[in-house]
Amino acid sequence: MAKRSATTAPLAAKWRKLAEGRCAEKGERLTPARLAVYAEMQARGRPLSAYELIALLEQRQERKIAPLTVYRHLDFLMRTGLVHRLQSAQTYFPCDHPDHAHESQFLLCSSCGHVDEVESSGLETLLAQIADEHGFRPDNAVVEVKGLCGECAVGVQD
Ligand SMILES: [Zn+2]
Ligand SMILES: [Zn+2]
Numbered sequence: 001m002a003k004r005s006a007t008t009a010p011l012a013a014k015w016r017k018l019a020e021g022r023c024a025e026k027g028e029r030l031t032p033a034r035l036a037v038y039a040e041m042q043a044r045g046r047p048l049s050a051y052e053l054i055a056l057l058e059q060r061q062e063r064k065i066a067p068l069t070v071y072r073h074l075d076f077l078m079r080t081g082l083v084h085r086l087q088s089a090q091t092y093f094p095c096d097h098p099d100h101a102h103e104s105q106f107l108l109c110s111s112c113g114h115v116d117e118v119e120s121s122g123l124e125t126l127l128a129q130i131a132d133e134h135g136f137r138p139d140n141a142v143v144e145v146k147g148l149c150g151e152c153a154v155g156v157q158d
Pocket of ligand 2: 109110111112113114148149150151152153
């Protein structure tokens with residue numbers, strides 16, 4: 001049987017183009033291995049821990065993958081803004097709008113694991129203002145709101 005070490009999850013042309021664009025902008029190269037990690041995350045459409053991601057990649061590529069390699073690819077994907085790290089859950093999630101730099105705000109469903117990435121310039125301004133009032137210089141203003149997504153909340157009301 002032929003070796004299938006380069007197997008990559010299918011990735012919509014839209015995301016591939018965005019990923020290539022981000023990398024070009026940052027002067028980085030989207031290698032097949034980096035693309036494979038990104039495609040796997042997009043294919044799942046939910047936050048994954050590094051270990052879940054490694055297991056999925058190993059399954060697809062039918063070979064062992066060193067965790068350090070995957071961490072390096074994740075660092076790359078975060079550096080280029082293609083992937084966010086959800087700090088409270090220690091999982092990784094592909095950005096919904098990687099075409100521009102932004103602070104990250106997430107609504108995390110604690111029932112089904114769904115994540116909504118939202119963008120609020122009002123919230124960013126408010127956070128900057130609060131920090132300023134405290135003479136604080138933030139370098140990371142990630143907001144993670146936990147609760148129930150629309151669908152799960154409906155289930156609770158019934
Ligand atoms: Zn984002
Ligand atoms: Zn939910």
